[in-house]
Amino acid sequence: MSAAPLLECRALTRRFGGLVALDALHLEVRPAEVVGLIGPNGAGKTTAFNVVTGIHPPTAGEVSFEGRSVVGLRPSAVLQRGIARTFQNIRLFRGMTALENALVGRHARLRTGPLGAILRSRRVVEEERAAVDFAMELLRFTGIERHALARADSLSYGDQRRAEIARALASEPRLLLLDEPAAGMNPREKGVLNELILAIRDRGVTVLLIEHDMRVVMGISDRVVVLDHGQKIAEGPPDAVRRDPRVLEAYLGSAHA
Amino acid sequence: MLTQQLVNGIVVGSVYALIALGYTLVYGILQLINFAHGEIYMMGAYVGIAVLGVLAAMGLTQQSLALSILLVFLVPMVYCAAYGVTLERVAYRPLRQAPRLSPLISAIGMSIFLQNYVQVAQGARDKAFPNLLSLGSFEVMGAHVSGLQVFILAAALAMMAGLQLFIHRTRLGRAMRATAQDRTMAALVGVDVNRVIAVTFAIGSVLAAVAGVMVGMYYGLVNHYIGFVAGIKAFTAAVLGGIGNVTGALVGGFLLALLESFWAGYVSAVYKDVFAFLVLVVVLIFRPEGILGGSTEVDRA
Amino acid sequence: MRSFASAPLLGLWFAFLALPFAGWRGALWTGLACAALVAAARTLGRVLRAEPVARRLAMAQEAIGESWEFMLRGTRDWRVAALVLLGLVAFPWVLDRYKTDVLVVAGIYVMLSLGLNVVVGFAGLLDLGYVAFYAVGAYSYALLSTWYGLSFWPGLLGGAALAAVFGILLGIPVLRLRGDYLAIVTLGFGEIIRIVLNNWDDVTRGPNGILGIGRPHLGDFRFSQPMHFFYLVLALCLITMFIVGRLNRSRIGRAWAAMREDESAAECMGVNLVHAKLLAFAFGASWAGLGGVVFAAKQTFVSPESFAFFESVIILCMVVLGGMGSVPGVVLGALILVALPEALRELTLFRPMILGGAMVLMMVMRPRGFLRERGLRLAEGALPPGVPREEGR
Numbered sequence: 001m002s003a004a005p006l007l008e009c010r011a012l013t014r015r016f017g018g019l020v021a022l023d024a025l026h027l028e029v030r031p032a033e034v035v036g037l038i039g040p041n042g043a044g045k046t047t048a049f050n051v052v053t054g055i056h057p058p059t060a061g062e063v064s065f066e067g068r069s070v071v072g073l074r075p076s077a078v079l080q081r082g083i084a085r086t087f088q089n090i091r092l093f094r095g096m097t098a099l100e101n102a103l104v105g106r107h108a109r110l111r112t113g114p115l116g117a118i119l120r121s122r123r124v125v126e127e128e129r130a131a132v133d134f135a136m137e138l139l140r141f142t143g144i145e146r147h148a149l150a151r152a153d154s155l156s157y158g159d160q161r162r163a164e165i166a167r168a169l170a171s172e173p174r175l176l177l178l179d180e181p182a183a184g185m186n187p188r189e190k191g192v193l194n195e196l197i198l199a200i201r202d203r204g205v206t207v208l209l210i211e212h213d214m215r216v217v218m219g220i221s222d223r224v225v226v227l228d229h230g231q232k233i234a235e236g237p238p239d240a241v242r243r244d245p246r247v248l249e250a251y252l253g254s255a256h257a
Numbered sequence: 258m259l260t261q262q263l264v265n266g267i268v269v270g271s272v273y274a275l276i277a278l279g280y281t282l283v284y285g286i287l288q289l290i291n292f293a294h295g296e297i298y299m300m301g302a303y304v305g306i307a308v309l310g311v312l313a314a315m316g317l318t319q320q321s322l323a324l325s326i327l328l329v330f331l332v333p334m335v336y337c338a339a340y341g342v343t344l345e346r347v348a349y350r351p352l353r354q355a356p357r358l359s360p361l362i363s364a365i366g367m368s369i370f371l372q373n374y375v376q377v378a379q380g381a382r383d384k385a386f387p388n389l390l391s392l393g394s395f396e397v398m399g400a401h402v403s404g405l406q407v408f409i410l411a412a413a414l415a416m417m418a419g420l421q422l423f424i425h426r427t428r429l430g431r432a433m434r435a436t437a438q439d440r441t442m443a444a445l446v447g448v449d450v451n452r453v454i455a456v457t458f459a460i461g462s463v464l465a466a467v468a469g470v471m472v473g474m475y476y477g478l479v480n481h482y483i484g485f486v487a488g489i490k491a492f493t494a495a496v497l498g499g500i501g502n503v504t505g506a507l508v509g510g511f512l513l514a515l516l517e518s519f520w521a522g523y524v525s526a527v528y529k530d531v532f533a534f535l536v537l538v539v540v541l542i543f544r545p546e547g548i549l550g551g552s553t554e555v556d557r558a
Numbered sequence: 559m560r561s562f563a564s565a566p567l568l569g570l571w572f573a574f575l576a577l578p579f580a581g582w583r584g585a586l587w588t589g590l591a592c593a594a595l596v597a598a599a600r601t602l603g604r605v606l607r608a609e610p611v612a613r614r615l616a617m618a619q620e621a622i623g624e625s626w627e628f629m630l631r632g633t634r635d636w637r638v639a640a641l642v643l644l645g646l647v648a649f650p651w652v653l654d655r656y657k658t659d660v661l662v663v664a665g666i667y668v669m670l671s672l673g674l675n676v677v678v679g680f681a682g683l684l685d686l687g688y689v690a691f692y693a694v695g696a697y698s699y700a701l702l703s704t705w706y707g708l709s710f711w712p713g714l715l716g717g718a719a720l721a722a723v724f725g726i727l728l729g730i731p732v733l734r735l736r737g738d739y740l741a742i743v744t745l746g747f748g749e750i751i752r753i754v755l756n757n758w759d760d761v762t763r764g765p766n767g768i769l770g771i772g773r774p775h776l777g778d779f780r781f782s783q784p785m786h787f788f789y790l791v792l793a794l795c796l797i798t799m800f801i802v803g804r805l806n807r808s809r810i811g812r813a814w815a816a817m818r819e820d821e822s823a824a825e826c827m828g829v830n831l832v833h834a835k836l837l838a839f840a841f842g843a844s845w846a847g848l849g850g851v852v853f854a855a856k857q858t859f860v861s862p863e864s865f866a867f868f869e870s871v872i873i874l875c876m877v878v879l880g881g882m883g884s885v886p887g888v889v890l891g892a893l894i895l896v897a898l899p900e901a902l903r904e905l906t907l908f909r910p911m912i913l914g915g916a917m918v919l920m921m922v923m924r925p926r927g928f929l930r931e932r933g934l935r936l937a938e939g940a941l942p943p944g945v946p947r948e949e950g951r
């Protein structure tokens with residue numbers, strides 16, 4: 001717990017017009033942790049991911065990863081640094097196979113340029129072969145190997161979520177951002193997902209997890225951070241957070257609004 | 258010379274602005290560049306000619322000038338509204354969920370189809386737009402201003418005012434704005450999105466029809482090709498003002514026409530059409546949200 | 559389409575729409591034709607959708623797809639490939655000069671549409687001014703050849719490079735913006751090139767065009783007959799297909815496809831959009847430039863007329879009808895669109911109209927084209943054996 005933070009957000013703020021989606025957020029994620037990020041709808045969780053990955057520039061504040069700032073980088077450069085993500089509203093490349101999706105995730109770790117692709121030297125073929133092996137290994141790891149050659153949009157909902165995880169892992173990230181991976185899964189699938197996330201951590205990938213399903217978050221997170229109206233209202237081990245009155249109020253309050 | 262350029266610019270600007278409004282309205286709601294919009298404008302001019310032909314044959318043009326003028330505008334407006342709505346129904350609605358390239362290709366296909374349909378049906382040669390109004394002319398600060406020019410500007414301003422009233426004062430107008438803000442949300446609160454989209458196309462097409470008839474009156478000649486260039490320029494005007502923004506389309510239309518008029522007067526008449534393109538590229542590089550646009554659309558992840 | 563009003567009503571509606579343009583009689587015919595077409599399409603649709611027919615149709619479609627793939631896989635066998643090549647090489651000996659010349663034109667279009675396919679089909683960027691790059695290639699060789707006597711082969715490279723530079727310059731302003739803007743900027747650029755060619759008399763000689771462009775030669779051998787150009791174009795087409803196919807089945811092709819499917823997700827997965835877009839754009843443009851140089855050398859004459867907007871539309875149509883993204887599909891599309899007008903000369907007047915209508919129909923009914931792209935974007939043989947085949951669809 002004393003290790004230097006892997007990801008650190010300081011006073012991170014993001015406005016959309018008059019709306020403050022993130023309000024001076026401080027967030028730390030340390031290596032080899034699973035951190036849960038929760039909060040009512042519209043709390044700013046996804047926005048936090050979007051700012052960290054460079055989709056939206058922050059209005060103010062700082063994001064550093066492994067001690068270096070990632071503010072101002074394009075999303076592709078952020079991925080290159082070692083942060084990969086999945087999307088709340090699944091965004092697989094629908095017309096491509098699961099395998100191809102994972103290979104696109106591997107894109108940043110491959111070197112072949114246009115000339116190499118045309119001449120297809122032995123090195124290029126080797127690289128392709130290794131990439132396919134790696135992607136297949138991830139499809140196996142996430143449990144969708146038998147759908148490797150099926151079009152992404154023909155997969156079941158749960159399998160699509162897993163394909164997104166495989167695609168993100170293909171870039172060998174050190175930090176994985178999961179945006180509601182359990183949404184739309186049945187209880188059995190959620191159980192499998194729990195195992196998967198722990199296995200991801202055991203591979204040495206740190207996980208920051210947005211999730212509404214409390215059993216998933218509370219079951220696997222080492223630490224939970226609660227957002228409401230863009231602000232952090234609580235932070236700590238799952239049990240403590242669960243009993244925090246401010247958290248209860250945020251959830252119940254928003255349920256009444 | 259200077260005031261003359263100004264006058265010419267204002268007249269052409271009202272045409273650009275009227276067409277640009279159609280681009281902006283549709284873009285605001287569907288995020289689609291309706292490439293066929295320029296053709297609707299061109300067809301408006303042709304319908305105007307057809308109406309004048311019928312009126313002249315019935316001897317109505319001599320009897321009642323006011324009625325003739327009314328019909329010369331009204332019939333093309335009705336027809337173009339029908340064209341616009343049909344266009345949306347046939348070429349765009351089936352593609353609303355398709356990848357974003359599909360409606361664009363469908364739009365360009367429709368544009369080609371309409372343009373060449375008119376060529377086949379009406380011939381490739383220029384058609385004369387019979388002279389209906391001879392309003393004389395006068396001098397203002399050394400510039401030659403014809404009554405027709407005043408009439409065009411007045412008609413354009415009236416249309417724009419009507420549009421503003423429609424958007425801000427009517428239920429449908431409010432529904433339009435709501436749909437432009439967030440289509441799913443609007444549908445959730447009970448807006449009939451299909452109807453709103455159809456109405457948007459109808460309104461844009463009505464404005465284009467007016468522009469088409471005005472241009473026919475102004476230049477006295479029409480061909481099946483005028484929609485193409487006018488379309489590019491009006492789109493540029495819409496981008497210049499801030500696409501999706503109604504006031505922006507007006508500002509952009511007049512501004513582009515004025516700049517173009519000065520460019521043609523003082524720099525190069527041959528490369529007049531090149532100028533609009535340069536404006537487009539410069540705007541896209543330095544201020545893609547346009548003069549009046551807010552932020553550029555941000556992608557919702 | 560199903561919720562459409564009934565056929566007679568539709569006929570009436572279109573008769574009304576056509577009235578100002580076609581007159582009474584024309585409107586009547588339009589209405590009748592529309593009603594008949596709609597009724598026929600409906601009945602046909604019902605028959606085709608009926609269970610037994612639909613199943614057989616799906617099977618037939620699958621079978622055609624399979625056999626097509628089988629044929630393609632066949633050409634990878636060198637014996638089959640050699641046989642096909644032999645057949646192609648024999649063409650000019652069987653056909654007369656005129657037909658050979660048509661084939662040369664078709665070949666140039668194949669090159670052009672394969673190039674545009676990279677931009678539109680692979681990368682999903684709509685380029686409506688493609689012919690402008692064709693013009694850049696043709697005129698740059700025309701000028702270099704007539705002024706400095708530059709010969710064909712360096713001209714080929716020069717034309718392609720110059721066109722690529724234009725492609726990149728044009729791509730830069732729209733990089734940050736939605737793809738639609740690219741469409742309109744390229745459309746405008748196409749017009750500008752034409753205007754400049756028409757008016758810059760000192761250099762381009764305006765509408766009169768440039769005469770006396772040098773023909774290619776190889777050592778002492780001069781290309782002069784249609785047959786010679788046939789072989790030149792054939793070679794270039796095969797090279798193009800090879801290159802385009804390999805680009806598609808690589809890391810680059812996957813990045814393009816991802817970008818086409820979901821631009822911002824692709825960027826989050828590490829695809830550098832700037833590189834990917836500019837590469838697609840430059841590649842497409844350079845192929846148009848290449849085609850332009852060949853065209854100029856074949857005609858020995860260029861004028862702005864050859865580079866009208868409608869040319870861009872035709873090439874786009876070849877890509878769209880054949881099947882965006884599919885190399886064999888695009889080749890087929892190009893061949894058909896060159897052959898059809900040759901076969902149906904009476905329809906010349908209606909051709910643009912038909913093409914426009916076909917583009918709309920195609921998008922509405924079969925957005926993936928006649929030949930849907932198949933196969934993995936992977937180097938052949940990179941897939942380990944034992945990967946389970948596609949299940950379901």
Ligand SMILES: Nc1ncnc2c1ncn2[C@@H]1O[C@H](COP(=O)(O)OP(=O)(O)OP(=O)(O)O)[C@@H](O)[C@H]1O
Nearest residue numbers: 016021040041042043044045046047048555556557
């Ligand atoms: N691109 C955007 N443009 C404008 N407003 C946005 C944008 N993205 C998010 N917002 C707003 O920011 C606020 C926070 O949204 P965000 O998606 O981060 O919430 P969330 O915590 O992920 O909620 P949920 O649990 O529903 O996914 C919301 O009010 C949302 O409407």
Ligand SMILES: [Mg+2]
Nearest residue numbers: 045046047088
């Ligand atoms: Mg969210």
